[in-house]
Amino acid sequence: MSTINRELGKVSKPSKQDPLAFEMSFLEVKAVEKKPTSRKKKDTAAQSAPIVTRDVEAPAVKTVAPNNTLNDLTGAEWKFSTKSVINKPYPVNMQHKLRSQHGGQKPPQLCADLIQIFTKKGQKVLDPFGGVGGTLLGASLIGRRATGVELDPRWIEIYKEVTTLENLEEQEFLQGDSKDVLLKIEPKSYDFILTDVPYWNIDKLAKTRSKTAKASKLATFNDSEDQTKDQWLDEMDQVLTAAHKCLKDGKYAAVFIGDMYRESRYHMLSASLADRLQATGNWTLKANLIWYDVSKMLHVYGYPAAFVPSMIHQNILILKKS
Numbered sequence: 028m029s030t031i032n033r034e035l036g037k038v039s040k041p042s043k044q045d046p047l048a049f050e051m052s053f054l055e056v057k058a059v060e061k062k063p064t065s066r067k068k069k070d071t072a073a074q075s076a077p078i079v080t081r082d083v084e085a086p087a088v089k090t091v092a093p094n095n096t097l098n099d100l101t102g103a104e105w106k107f108s109t110k111s112v113i114n115k116p117y118p119v120n121m122q123h124k125l126r127s128q129h130g131g132q133k134p135p136q137l138c139a140d141l142i143q144i145f146t147k148k149g150q151k152v153l154d155p156f157g158g159v160g161g162t163l164l165g166a167s168l169i170g171r172r173a174t175g176v177e178l179d180p181r182w183i184e185i186y187k188e189v190t191t192l193e194n195l196e197e198q199e200f201l202q203g204d205s206k207d208v209l210l211k212i213e214p215k216s217y218d219f220i221l222t223d224v225p226y227w228n229i230d231k232l233a234k235t236r237s238k239t240a241k242a243s244k245l246a247t248f249n250d251s252e253d254q255t256k257d258q259w260l261d262e263m264d265q266v267l268t269a270a271h272k273c274l275k276d277g278k279y280a281a282v283f284i285g286d287m288y289r290e291s292r293y294h295m296l297s298a299s300l301a302d303r304l305q306a307t308g309n310w311t312l313k314a315n316l317i318w319y320d321v322s323k324m325l326h327v328y329g330y331p332a333a334f335v336p337s338m339i340h341q342n343i344l345i346l347k348k349s
């Protein structure tokens with residue numbers, strides 16, 4: 028993917044060493060050095076379809092409204108950032124193979140794009156379910172400070188290895204159970220929470236029966252015993268209530284949550300989690316973004332008699348501290 032070299036008006040490759048160039052990359056805009064056609068351009072979702080080069084003129088100077096209290100985006104960037112579907116293809120990079128030992132890792136650039144919508148430069152991001160540090164890597168890419176918490180020291184070690192190999196600033200990564208660790212963090216000291224909840228471990232037994240589920244990498248980071256949906260929701264609620272105390276008033280949280288198809292039915296975990304979190308009175312649900320993960324492989328499920336979805340999306344709940 029290309030971004031715009033502001034000085035020369037030419038196309039250049041974004042680099043993690045060049046946060047300014049990276050900042051523009053989420054727009055998926057490719058500069059074209061030709062006269063605009065008379066055809067009127069409309070701001071449609073299709074404009075940001077992957078791979079297609081769009082004839083969109085880049086703003087010559089990045090002008091952030093002086094009364095923008097949320098982020099450092101220009102009006103045009105803001106408009107694109109509010110799309111309810113994220114269909115941008117994220118590169119397989121930043122030691123992907125090493126990070127994929129985890130199985131639930133998120134693209135650091137996707138995390139950077141989200142952080143960029145909800146913070147200004149230098150602000151602080153918290154991830155109570157850190158994994159191998161997608162959030163922390165994303166924060167480093169765009170000059171934000173971040174703290175992660177992770178139960179399993181293996182994942183923290185991998186994150187540290189990635190930062191060394193990628194020559195990136197190492198963010199604070201605390202080992203332990205977020206339910207305890209977050210209580211020691213100064214209240215109201217973070218500007219944004221970006222996290223990715225552990226999957227509901229519905230059926231270890233079913234997993235051992237199913238070849239497909241056995242092959243699933245999700246099992247690698249979730250060693251907990253079988254849980255009912257309520258037990259899982261209770262645990263997510265406890266951690267996010269503790270994280271809520273660390274967040275400044277009126278700030279946002281973005282929570283990755285995949286729905287599930289198990290035991291012949293669809294489990295809309297995103298809706299269940301949103302309902303549970305709002306019931307506490309701590310959060311107001313502001314959006315449910317859909318991340319279309321273009322890297323997901325399709326498999327044949329249910330053929331030739333039943334419809335079983337191929338899950339190629341995840342939800343990102345956008346919640347505001349009430």
Ligand SMILES: C[S@@+](CC[C@H](N)C(=O)[O-])C[C@H]1O[C@@H](n2cnc3c(N)ncnc32)[C@H](O)[C@@H]1O
Nearest residue numbers: 131132133156158159160161177178204205223
């Ligand atoms: C879905 S993964 C996060 C992946 C992460 N977004 C990344 O890019 O690597 C969830 C992580 O939360 C961790 N975890 C689960 N319960 C936890 C708890 N109570 N406190 C801290 N970490 C926890 C799991 O070990 C797992 O690595």
